[in-house]
Amino acid sequence: MEINALEKQINRFARIRMAHLPSAIEPLDNLSRALGGPRIFVKRDDQIGLGIGGNKTRKLEFLLGEAVRLGKKKVVTFGGLQSNHARQTAAAARKVGLEPILFLFGDDPGEYPGNLLLDLLAGATIHFTPMKTGVERLEKAIERMRKTALEFPDVSEEDTYIIPVGGGAPVGLLGYLNAALEIQKQAEEMNIRFDHVAVAAGTGGTVAGLMAGFRLLGSSTRVIGIDVGSLWVNFRDSIAQVATRTGRQIDPGISFLSDDVTLYTDYVGEGYAIPSEGCIEAIRLLARHEGLFIDPVYTGKAMAGLIDLIRKGTFGREETVLFLHTGGLPALFAKGDIILKGLTRR
Numbered sequence: 228m229e230i231n232a233l234e235k236q237i238n239r240f241a242r243i244r245m246a247h248l249p250s251a252i253e254p255l256d257n258l259s260r261a262l263g264g265p266r267i268f269v270k271r272d273d274q275i276g277l278g279i280g281g282n283k284t285r286k287l288e289f290l291l292g293e294a295v296r297l298g299k300k301k302v303v304t305f306g307g308l309q310s311n312h313a314r315q316t317a318a319a320a321r322k323v324g325l326e327p328i329l330f331l332f333g334d335d336p337g338e339y340p341g342n343l344l345l346d347l348l349a350g351a352t353i354h355f356t357p358m359k360t361g362v363e364r365l366e367k368a369i370e371r372m373r374k375t376a377l378e379f380p381d382v383s384e385e386d387t388y389i390i391p392v393g394g395g396a397p398v399g400l401l402g403y404l405n406a407a408l409e410i411q412k413q414a415e416e417m418n419i420r421f422d423h424v425a426v427a428a429g430t431g432g433t434v435a436g437l438m439a440g441f442r443l444l445g446s447s448t449r450v451i452g453i454d455v456g457s458l459w460v461n462f463r464d465s466i467a468q469v470a471t472r473t474g475r476q477i478d479p480g481i482s483f484l485s486d487d488v489t490l491y492t493d494y495v496g497e498g499y500a501i502p503s504e505g506c507i508e509a510i511r512l513l514a515r516h517e518g519l520f521i522d523p524v525y526t527g528k529a530m531a532g533l534i535d536l537i538r539k540g541t542f543g544r545e546e547t548v549l550f551l552h553t554g555g556l557p558a559l560f561a562k563g564d565i566i567l568k569g570l571t572r573r
């Protein structure tokens with residue numbers, strides 16, 4: 228499909244513009260040099276606007292577009308205690324005049340740094356609930372969370388728009404389908420070809436949306452997901468299904484299998500939101516070589532994966548890799564002590 232034709236199709240969907248688009252693409256030449264190639268670029272979705280930015284802004288444009296179209300009054304979503312998605316949903320809900328309600332997995336920590344501070348500033352109602360993840364399929368977990376939320380007196384099917392964990396509903400992932408189109412356009416303007424786009428995979432929605440977008444465009448750009456949490460059973464399969472459902476909103480004939488999903492699962496370390504050694508090294512390398520700050524939960528692990536893959540010679544020197552910076556910086560401030568402990572001073 229031509230870029231213009233795809234753009235027209237995407238524009239059929241309800242959308243509230245909140246993002247600063249296109250997000251910038253910058254070369255990371257110092258890092259490329261330090262690692263001995265390939266050519267690395269970063270796409271700054273961390274600087275995309277709305278409540279300190281991050282990848283959820285693109286999804287929320289479509290999700291809240293639909294919520295408003297349906298006449299909803301409240302928005303519910305789910306996430307870890309330091310969920311960027313929850314924070315951005317709270318900010319976006321306020322922006323469009325909806326009431327944010329957050330279900331955060333865990334006990335009330337008694338202290339509210341990082342994203343929790345921002346959730347509270349936005350006046351979100353927070354329910355701290357021990358809704359554990361990690362032992363089931365993503366789809367099942369999403370349905371279970373939805374049912375749990377509907378048991379709370381401030382949530383009802385009629386006036387509440389329920390956004391799944393990570394904003395991973397197919398309508399929201401149009402935001403990343405659209406990002407693939409944006410990347411293609413920028414590549415043409417820059418007279419460059421991005422062979423690979425590397426990105427953190429939490430719920431895998433960003434990976435799925437990008438895959439659907441590049442497939443619809445007939446592009447050979449390969450999306451590389453780096454799992455940051457080992458949170459889901461059959462994760463590749465879930466991503467393929469979500470990519471299929473996302474793409475079918477535009478082309479009913481599109482289909483993905485789990486083998487179509489490139490997902491590296493070796494960079495999780497001890498678990499979700501626990502910074503690995505590689506993650507801390509990546510945070511330091513990026514800050515010192517490029518003055519670029521990445522986060523300890525998502526982009527730090529994704530970059531650790533990318534650096535390791537480069538060191539292992541996965542990419543040719545002449546190839547070009549675009550790293551998608553999906554944001555998450557508030558967690559850096561919430562986990563400063565752990566990160567500093569893992570850092571050498573020099």
Ligand SMILES: Cc1ncc(COP(=O)(O)O)c(C=O)c1O
Pocket residue numbers: 281282310311312393427428429430431432433434522525526553554555556
């Ligand atoms: C900063 C950041 N990067 C990456 C991700 C992963 O995105 P996805 O859930 O679409 O895989 C998230 C959220 O889950 C995030 O907050």
